[in-house]
Amino acid sequence: MRKLLRGTRYLLAGLPSAIATLLAPPLLAAVALSSGLAGLGLFAFPRATVVLRRWAEWHRRRAAAYLGVTITPRDLVLGKGLRAQWRQVLDDPEVRRDARWTLRQIATGIPAGLAALALVGTPVLTVVAAPLWWLFPADEPLRLLAGIPVTGWGSALGLAAGSVAGFGALSWWAVPRLAGFHARGCVAALEPTAEELLTERVGELTESRAGVLDAHGAELRRIERDLHDGTQARLVAIAMRLGVARESLPDDAGALAKLLQEAHEGAEEAMTELREVIRTMYPPILADRGLDGALAALTAGAGVPAEVELQDLSAGAARAGELGKLPASVEAAAYFIVAETLTNAAKHSGATRVLVRLTRDGGRLLVEVTDDGIGGVNEALGTGVVGIRRRVAALDGTVLVSSPAGGPTAITVELPCAS
CATH class of the missing domain: 1.10.287 (Helix Hairpins)
Structure with a gap:
């Protein structure tokens, strides 16, 4: 009986809230459209998502309390500035999850609430109406359940007892399961997926x-x-x-x-x-002169003519001759990569020219070293490329080596450098 009462209370309380949730999709759409028309939505839409988050979290807490599980609160605190708020709302997967939840709540909350109302309300209505059978005219008697007419106290009491027994048993079996199904669906809809x-x-x-x-x-x-x-x-x-x-x-x-x-x-x-x-x-020259100066000194002292090109494509504008501030680990890795490739080119390739190009594009640094030597790099022989791969792997970067017999040799390294 306790499960029946808890399930009934949960579903019947969720019925009006599910009906109220019907307003959420059109209101959100209207606020979003007003952003482009009147401009008011630019301010209102992010705050509407906060209201939706609180509404969804109220249902999530109810469902979790019914199931007896612990959940982690999902707060949505808007940053400062309209642009930051819109970026936050558009990039937050939880906001999209809240929007999908509204459709699920409408699709399941209303039918589940109506089903609970019918299962529990039918025997109650029968018990209340059966004793009043004598108020109905003889040619239009009271009809209960499947349209069975009530013609006397015997049929009234029998139909009332049958309704209480049948619907009571059905409610005892179905309502807790229906409430559990809805609560689990609500929690799952607002929880992040395994991916x-x-x-x-x-x-x-x-x-x-x-x-x-x-x-x-x-x-x-x-x-x-x-x-x-x-x-x-x-x-x-x-x-x-x-x-x-x-x-x-x-x-x-x-x-x-x-x-x-x-x-x-x-x-x-x-x-x-x-x-x-x-x-x-950690090369002292990196601390003294930075990566730009360290590479210039490195190529100047190389055993083969070498040229360095630096370019920063971040911030929407190309800046030649500089890379900006990089994490120390990335600077050290780039320095050692160039040093190793220059050493290999001078010792083994017979190259007459080496081009070192470093390009920063947003959150990645591309290091390209190309020489006009004889090629044929064989990593199985323990060349310096193996050490480069290990150093780059520690930073979750990638290494691509192109060195056909006869040359040229090109080593391309991509390093994440987002700070």
């Missing part, structure tokens, strides 16, 4: 990974500064003191002179190795 959840999760992971990579790049820069300004400076000072000590020793110092010589040479080797470590961690 949307996966897409949202991928976006969150991509954003978090970008943050981790930026933090990693910042930490590498900090370590590079510490090693450069601290450890390397101390090694230089030690090497200088050892050199002075060697010069101060007499010619017949013997074993002591040899020890100082080994210590001096060891300190210089340690400095060389430390510089190499610093360069491979």
Whole structure:
């Protein structure tokens, strides 16, 4: 009985709300059309979606309470400015989900509510009307259920009892199931699909990974500064003191002179190795001159004539000779990609010219390195392209290598660089 009462209350309360929801589609359409006609809708439409969200959330909370499940609230808070509000409304999949829900609520809420009203109301109406059979004229008697005439107290009581028993049993079976069907449909209609959840999760992971990579790049820069300004400076000072000590020793110092010589040479080797470590961690020139200056210095010192072209196509206008601000991880990856390809071109390709082109277009950076060498790059032999692929894969980028026998060789790398 408790399930019957809960289901009846849920469906009967949803019937007038479903009828009221009939107004939502035409009102939204009218407000949207007024945006182009009178302009009032430009201000009203985003706020109408907020009202629709609250209306849909009220039904969603009712359905979740009936089912006994927990849901996450879906709030819609408009930003500042009409353009931002419209972009927010048009890009939000939840707004489209609310609009689809209105059609479903109309299509299921009204029939379900009417069915519950008929199932529960028929026996009640029969019990109320049956005792009044004697008020009807004999030639037009009261008819109940399937049009059965009531001619006396026996038929009145029998029809009332049969109506209560039959419709009561049918209501006890059907109403809770009908209410559960409607509630589950309401919650499901306003919940994101598995694909949307996966897409949202991928976006969150991509954003978090970008943050981790930026933090990693910042930490590498900090370590590079510490090693450069601290450890390397101390090694230089030690090497200088050892050199002075060697010069101060007499010619017949013997074993002591040899020890100082080994210590001096060891300190210089340690400095060389430390510089190499610093360069491979995060090139100091990137911090000093940025990616533009670092690439210019890199190509100037390459073993083959190289030219650099930079272009920024974002912000709706092409700007040659600059790329704008890039994440540290992307700058480092682009630098090492160009460095590796220039090294390969100088050592293996026999190229006489290399063109390095970097193009930024919105949230991606395209790095293209082309040489006129003999081609025939074979990644199976452990070329530097394998290292490039690993570095790019860490940033969720793509690598395309074109190197037919006889050349030319073109390596195209696409890196996401949205901040």
